Amino acid sequence: MTRGLEILSVGMVTPVGLTAPTTAAAIRAGISRVRETPFVDLRFQPHPGAFVDTACLPELHQVDSRLGFREARMLRLAAPALREAARHLEEPPILLLAMPEELRPEEVAPTRFLEALSRSADVPLDLSRSRCVAQGRAAGLVALAEAFQLIQMHRATDILVGGVDTFMVPELLATLELEARLRGAGPSDGFIPGEGACFLWLGATGRGRRSRIQPVATIEGVGTGHEPGHRYSQEPYRGEGLAESFLSLFASRPVSAPRVQSVYTGLNGESFWAKEWGVACLRSRDHFSDDLRTHHPVENIGDPGAALGPVMLGLAAIGLQRGYLPGPCLVWCSSDREERGAALLCAQEGETRGDR
Template sequence: MSATPLVVSRVGMVTGVGLDAPASCAAIRGAIDNFQQTSFRDRRGQWIMGCEVPLEYPWRGEKKLLMMAARAIGECLDGFDQAACESTPLLLCLAEADRPGRSVPDDARFLAALQDELGLSFHPQSAVIVQGHVSAAVALHRGRQIIDAAAATQVIVAASDSLLAGAALADCEARDRLLTSENSDGFIPGEGAAALLLEPLRAQPWGQLVCRGIGFAVEKAHIDSEEPLRADGLTSAIKQSLQEAACDESILDFKIIDASGGQYVFKEATLAFGRIDRTKRAEFDVWHPADCIGEVGATVGLAMIAVLKAACEKAYARGNNVLLHLGNDDGKRASMVFSWLPAGG
């Protein structure tokens, strides 16, 4: 049985390569990055490379997360008035509660401060989701539930995160996840925010990006385990998302993944898709926006969706049916199937 389709009608985005969605997506399309030396050093005393968001003031920590989130949401909701926001729940994605270097000590207070910064109040069903990379899929699933239950006619999903914090970098370096002078199999840390407006599918005279299916699973052989990787969890999540979308893998034209550096995610993605792929293809592109914006934590899923929407609208996507998948270090996996419905389609 197919799930209720969900339309991504608006986006907002703040990254190290652009302070709005058009600029960020154009830079990512052009493979432009903003990787520079940070003020942090690795264990050998060498400068760590990173991708910092260049805001107008040198904010750090919780304040910067707040300002990035406000900018992305403001772009997404441009033209909305107070009444419209009061009927719209905000699902805010932040870093995992136990992640070292997390700069938000109180999620509820942060959500309240964000509303104050925007000068807006959102629907009482607004909530904070703290599930790392998979937060985007969790938020879309929860947003679909809210719309299905007729609690709201639209939902805004947002995320703000940064890996540019001393404790976070030290933890990642200790686990050999960070790109340093001693480790070439790691990621470049980044930061950013993104926002999406979700609405039910209706007939429109313009093209629409539709989320058709979402799947979740857990991988026992996660990156910090010592078990042999078979990609069982990601395979299961992909199958579930295809089942929800009422289709098989043959419709997929390309995929976007959350790989930010290191061999593990690429190996897992290859294994998982190889286990479900039964279609002969001349090519099958794999996009990974983190190549340009760095490892942006909980923001990555929404950034991937924003990139996809821009590609579809500007007709440089490699097809109309796309697989997106996400994974956390603790084994949580999520998969989403999106389709672009052209104008009049």
């Protein structure tokens, strides 16, 4: 477990809010944007989904024509969120961007996408050191682990960790339906497709004070793991990867430290993920409060794919800052394939604003 990053700002675009504060307030109020969509299933019934109103997203100008529909949609989601998170940055930062597993390097050139994002958001980036992490839901936490290393090795002062994804792609929805993974009418073991983008400006402990910026929250540490028996593997599914992430996260944390009070979970409506959550929780039970509160933002915004990790980090940070979320707070995510990740957040000592 590595320690000590400050979240200095958060930018977010989701189906329930076009900024981080409005998203957090809407989810806290129980607002949901799950609706029938224009996309139909194999029975010609509308797919339920949670998508941002296209009219609320910025138009793209001078974008590389080689980017496909999904990447263009992701640019429109990501640009305003990146602009919100980077508004006080003075120098071009490194960006570690979580992206969907389907967007492997051979399918979309990461550098091309990052260049287009920088132009669309009008935010200069250190493109020579920025990269895309195409590892799905856990990618944001994998990127966070890399950010810890870069900052603690003094190879970077400021880093943006973000994620963007959308399921608003007919071909992708059709594939997921054939795999029986989408929520249908009535009870079903499936998820509601969503979309979103979130970015977090991270710095070492004390960075906010030196810049006269009040940090939103502190990330105490991050742990990652790999699940051999993931959804598309032939290996037995034992839930080892998430348990490994938890054990790595808590390895250097004394048992006498405050126990985890809240959890933002990567559960998305599919029962598949419940097993590894149970295994991981049991193996690290000494670190959890008996009165544990769990939060599932996918109930409000659908499953935003690779954006889920950064979105939950942002929501947890805002909740800790505002005082309505008891901490420490655990955030965990699992990808469809082997990647798993977990992070622990706490409020800035003496800086909680109070419940509002």
